[in-house]
Structure formats: structure tokens, C-alpha cells
Amino acid sequence: SEQKNYSEGVGGVQYGTVTDLLSFVNLLSNMKSTALQHLSREMGVLLNKKDMAVKKGRYQINMDVLLFPWKLTYKKHGTGLVPKGSFGKVHLAQDTVTRKRMACKLIPMENFKAADVEFQARFRHENIAELYGVLFWDQSVHLFMEAGEGGSVLEKVESCGPMREFEIIWVTKQVLRGLEYLHSHNIIHHDIKPSNIVLMSDKAALVDFGLTVQMTDDIYIPRDMRGTEMYMSPELVLCRGHDTKTDIYSLGTTIIHMQTGSPPWVSRYPRTSYPSYLYIIHMQAPPLEDIAKDCSPAMRSFLERALERDPALRSSASELLKDEAINPSREDQ
Numbered sequence: 503s504e505q506k507n508y509s510e511g512v513g514g515v516q517y518g519t520v521t522d523l524l525s526f527v528n529l530l531s532n533m534k535s536t537a538l539q540h541l542s543r544e545m546g547v548l549l550n551k552k553d554m555a556v557k558k559g560r561y562q563i564n565m566d567v568l569l570f571p572w573k574l575t576y577k578k579h580g581t582g583l584v585p586k587g588s589f590g591k592v593h594l595a596q597d598t599v600t601r602k603r604m605a606c607k608l609i610p611m612e613n614f615k616a617a618d619v620e621f622q623a624r625f626r627h628e629n630i631a632e633l634y635g636v637l638f639w640d641q642s643v644h645l646f647m648e649a650g651e652g653g654s655v656l657e658k659v660e661s662c663g664p665m666r667e668f669e670i671i672w673v674t675k676q677v678l679r680g681l682e683y684l685h686s687h688n689i690i691h692h693d694i695k696p697s698n699i700v701l702m703s704d705k706a707a708l709v710d711f712g713l714t715v716q717m718t719d720d721i722y723i724p725r726d727m728r729g730t731e732m733y734m735s736p737e738l739v740l741c742r743g744h745d746t747k748t749d750i751y752s753l754g755t756t757i758i759h760m761q762t763g764s765p766p767w768v769s770r771y772p773r774t775s776y777p778s779y780l781y782i783i784h785m786q787a788p789p790l791e792d793i794a795k796d797c798s799p800a801m802r803s804f805l806e807r808a809l810e811r812d813p814a815l816r817s818s819a820s821e822l823l824k825d826e827a828i829n830p831s832r833e834d835q
């Protein structure tokens with residue numbers, strides 16, 4: 503295919519394929535910041551022709567698309583770990599022509615990694631927030647994505663308190679479908695937690711692929727610790743190699759957070775006295791004591807399977823999708 507000419511920003515903003523987007527993103531990651539200092543105009547590749555109206559190679563922030571702060575700066579609180587994740591401000595965005603509402607994540611150029619985009623671009627599923635396009639302007643990379651206008655599960659729990667079991671079941675099923683898809687491609691998300699699950703009117707979706715990796719064979723040997731401590735599995739903490747089952751454990755801890763309003767451990771080991779939970783996660787049995795007192799027996803056994811210490815014995819996403827806890831039979835309802 504003809505090489506689209508981005509170097510002098512001549513190309514401006516164009517509609518393209520996932521391949522075009524990935525080559526643009528790689529060019530961006532390799533460009534010296536000096537070359538990017540004096541661009542006359544925005545550059546980018548948009549996948550979503552239907553909802554994003556490019557005009558003569560222009561798609562200008564606060565002209566063709568408006569950004570409204572969602573005030574969602576993610577601070578990976580209290581881990582002390584240097585998160586490798588692509589954190590950044592997530593804004594609500596709206597195309598001024600099509601009125602389409604989107605999420606726009608601003609990543610400062612110095613924090614940007616191609617991985618932030620690669621997985622969302624290449625692997626599409628209804629329970630993974632869709633990537634609509636990538637735009638570079640004013641020293642920031644703007645990732646336009648499907649918006650979860652209901653906010654994230656963390657905001658929901660923090661504003662409405664512990665969720666009821668039927669709501670937890672609804673969210674858990676969607677997350678498991680997304681994980682089943684990712685895991686079938688040997689992809690580990692590495693940061694499953696309430697703030698990375700967003701709510702739409704008719705579904706929930708996973709976000710933030712900054713820590714995501716694709717395993718080359720059936721184990722991943724980490725070079726660094728990825729994730730958010732409270733939700734980390736024992737095998738990940740051990741740093742001796744792990745696999746997709748670590749996401750299942752993190753989903754288990756996320757369910758505990760949805761049921762009780764707090765992540766596991768913190769009620770028994772207050773954050774004030776425990777700057778790090780890695781040792782606790784390593785030494786203690788899985789946090790079954792933190793399961794909600796009013797948790798149904800079916801959900802309790804679901805959590806026992808999801809929080810199983812040995813990843814080889816831990817249930818997979820496909821197995822858990824068949825679990826009775828999230829497929830309540832008629833008489834249970």
C-alpha cells in the first residue's frame with residue numbers, strides 16, 4: 503500500500519485501517535521529540551469514519567471535537583510500584599459534526615508506548631472499549647475510544663456503596679466474556695480492577711491496556727511487576743512466571759470490592775499500617791475472609807474457584823462463565 507506521508511505532518515489526520523494506525527503509532531513512538539515539537543498541525547489515523555468527521559485532513563481539538571474533563575486522572579494509589587500502565591486523564595469528547603460522544607485519553611508524549619494502543623486496535627470485542635482513533639497534537643497523544651458514560655465500577659461503588667449480587671453478576675459476566683476473548687489470544691490484561699471496568703447503558707467493558715502483554719508460550723516471565731497491589735495474584739507477586747489465570751484472581755478480588763465496597767485485605771490490614779500488601783498476598787491464604795457476609799453460597803464457591811492459590815487449579819474464564827453463580831436457574835430468581 504502507498505506509504506502515507508506523516509513525516510512532515512503533511513498527512514495530517516486521515517481515515518485508515520488498523521494497520522495504518524499501528525504504523526502511525528510506531529512512527530510516533532520512534533520519532534524524536536524534537537521532530538514533534540514544531541508540527542504545524544495535528545496528525546493522526548482515525549478508524550471510525552462513521553462518527554468522526556475529518557475535514558480536509560484536519561481534526562482539531564476544541565474545534566472539530568470538544569473535550570470535557572471527566573476529572574478522571576488515574577492515580578495508581580498507594581502501591582509505591584512504578585506503574586507501567588498508561589495512566590492519564592480521560593476526558594469526555596464529542597464530535598461537533600456527528601455529536602458522537604467518546605472517551606479521549608490524553609497521554610503525554612513522554613509516557614506514550616505503542617502497547618497502550620496496540621492491543622485495543624488489534625483485538626476487538628464488545629466487552630473491550632473500542633479504539634476509534636489516535637491523534638497527536640500539542641505534545642500529547644489523544645486516544646479516542648468508546649465511552650462508558652456510566653463511569654467505572656470504582657466510581658459506582660464509591661458513590662452508591664456495595665453493589666447488590668444481581669448487579670455484580672451482570673458486571674462479572676461481561677468481564678468474563680472480555681477475558682475469555684483476551685485469554686484465547688494468550689493476552690494478559692494485568693490490571694483488572696474496579697476502575698478499569700466501565701459501564702455503558704447495555705454492557706460493561708474493560709479499559710486501560712497499558713500493562714497488557716501477549717504470552718509467547720504458555721507462561722509469561724515478568725521483567726517488572728505489573729498491576730495494582732490489592733488485586734495481584736500470589737503467583738504474580740512471586741515473580742517466578744504467571745499466565746492468564748492472574749486476571750481471574752484479580753477479577754475475584756474485584757468482586758470482593760464490589761460486594762463490600764473495599765478491596766480485600768484493607769479491613770484486616772489497614773493501609774495506614776501496611777504501605778505494601780505484597781508480603782501479605784504472598785504469605786496468607788487467599789482472602790476468603792473478606793468475602794461479604796451476605797454473599798450467596800453459589801457466589802462464595804465461585805469466588806473460591808476464582809481465588810484458588812494454585813493457578814493451575816484456578817478456574818478459567820470459560821469455566822467460570824458456566825458457573826451456576828452467574829447463571830442463576832429460574833427458581834433462584
Ligand SMILES: Nc1nnc(-c2c[nH]c3ncc(-c4c[nH]c5ccccc45)cc23)o1
Nearest residue numbers: 592605631647648649650653654700709710
Ligand atoms: N484508563 C482508561 N483508559 N481508557 C479508559 C476509558 C475508555 N473509555 C472510557 N469510558 C469511561 C471511562 C471512565 C472511567 N471512570 C469514569 C467516571 C465517569 C465517567 C467516565 C469514566 C474511562 C474510559 O480509561
